[in-house]
Amino acid sequence: MIDLRSDTVTQPTPDMLKAMCAAPLGDDVLGDDPSVHALEEMIADIMGTETALFVPSGTMSNQIAIWLQTAKGTAIAIEQNAHIYHYEASAPALLSGVRMKPILGDRGVMNSKELQKAFPPDDPHFSPITMVCLEDTANKGGGTVYPMDTIKKIHSIARAHNTAFHLDGARLFNAVVASGISAKERTKFFDTISICFSKGLGAPVGSALCMPKSMKRDAIRIRKMLGGGMRQSGLLAAAAQYAVKYNIQKIEQDHHNTRIFALGLSETEIHVQAPQTNMVYFSHPNAHTFAERLKERGLWVLALNSDTIRAVFHLGITEREAHEAVHIVKDSLKDQP
Numbered sequence: 001m002i003d004l005r006s007d008t009v010t011q012p013t014p015d016m017l018k019a020m021c022a023a024p025l026g027d028d029v030l031g032d033d034p035s036v037h038a039l040e041e042m043i044a045d046i047m048g049t050e051t052a053l054f055v056p057s058g059t060m061s062n063q064i065a066i067w068l069q070t071a072k073g074t075a076i077a078i079e080q081n082a083h084i085y086h087y088e089a090s091a092p093a094l095l096s097g098v099r100m101k102p103i104l105g106d107r108g109v110m111n112s113k114e115l116q117k118a119f120p121p122d123d124p125h126f127s128p129i130t131m132v133c134l135e136d137t138a139n140k141g142g143g144t145v146y147p148m149d150t151i152k153k154i155h156s157i158a159r160a161h162n163t164a165f166h167l168d169g170a171r172l173f174n175a176v177v178a179s180g181i182s183a184k185e186r187t188k189f190f191d192t193i194s195i196c197f198s199k200g201l202g203a204p205v206g207s208a209l210c211m212p213k214s215m216k217r218d219a220i221r222i223r224k225m226l227g228g229g230m231r232q233s234g235l236l237a238a239a240a241q242y243a244v245k246y247n248i249q250k251i252e253q254d255h256h257n258t259r260i261f262a263l264g265l266s267e268t269e270i271h272v273q274a275p276q277t278n279m280v281y282f283s284h285p286n287a288h289t290f291a292e293r294l295k296e297r298g299l300w301v302l303a304l305n306s307d308t309i310r311a312v313f314h315l316g317i318t319e320r321e322a323h324e325a326v327h328i329v330k331d332s333l334k335d336q337p
């Protein structure tokens with residue numbers, strides 16, 4: 001089965017498992033797991049932030065960032081297709097007491113003029129915006145890479161309104177590889193950055209929230225409240241370290257495979273968005289039925305709604321399988337009733 005549902009489906013490789021088994025462990029809730037410390041230092045160094053915190057998931061990382069930097073009864077400005085807006089079960093409302101204000105964008109990239117218009121007047125009828133949140137790459141936008149000048153523009157608007165600036169960088173390293181711009185440079189305007197090890201990097205579990213040192217104590221306390229304090233989590237941190245060391249360099253191949261698949265689909269009647277990173281979004285008038293037919297033939301994709309299908313490439317997929325996936329789609333189109 002060629003599984004293109006998500007880049008979260010990867011399995012740890014034998015070498016990654018070896019690194020996990022060799023990791024020195026402690027009790028991270030008591031603050032003494034050396035492998036977690038090593039990962040947090042490594043990530044802070046790559047991102048150019050003062051510190052980082054290892055957490056179980058991207059959702060928890062984003063939610064800690066929101067909790068830390070907003071106030072109850074205020075709002076966060078977020079692009080209309082963002083993961084935090086659609087797929088984190090309204091956690092900002094429950095956990096931080098904030099409303100999410102969706103901002104129009106194009107393929108997941110926030111429109112700065114729309115953001116500018118979204119700030120309410122200083123009037124007690126309205127909830128002030130206390131955070132602006134971007135997502136790079138933008139998942140639901142199609143794996144879009146944020147243009148640096150847009151990040152810069154939005155940062156100046158956020159600063160002019162005195163708001164926090166958070167990046168959901170679940171797939172930041174896909175953006176880094178696609179743009180050739182370092183992680184430090186891409187993220188230098190943000191106050192907090194969440195990155196995931198369990199997406200394009202291929203680790204089984206885990207994310208990191210990158211932040212200034214002044215936030216870390218509170219971040220650890222919030223992680224504890226959310227049930228995210230883990231004991232011998234060095235086992236997982238070692239997998240994440242392995243992923244950062246050896247798998248960033250493999251992302252270019254994922255992007256290459258993605259282009260093979262998109263190009264193959266563009267030779268059919270299917271409407272396909274040109275991919276920028278590791279995702280292909282394409283249309284079909286009966287998306288659920290067509291996805292079922294593809295699955296019967298050995299290609300597993302996600303029908304996101306009645307007319308949109310998503311395929312995501314990752315390090316579990318070879319170039320040969322990308323070509324094979326194109327054949328499966330073409331054959332399935334031929335056999336349509």
Ligand SMILES: Cc1ncc(COP(=O)(O)O)c(C=O)c1O
Pocket residue numbers: 056057058059060083084135139168170171196198207
């Ligand atoms: C852009 C983005 N942010 C955050 C998350 C949440 O990550 P997790 O599933 O680890 O909670 C995801 C998950 O797919 C994502 O795509």
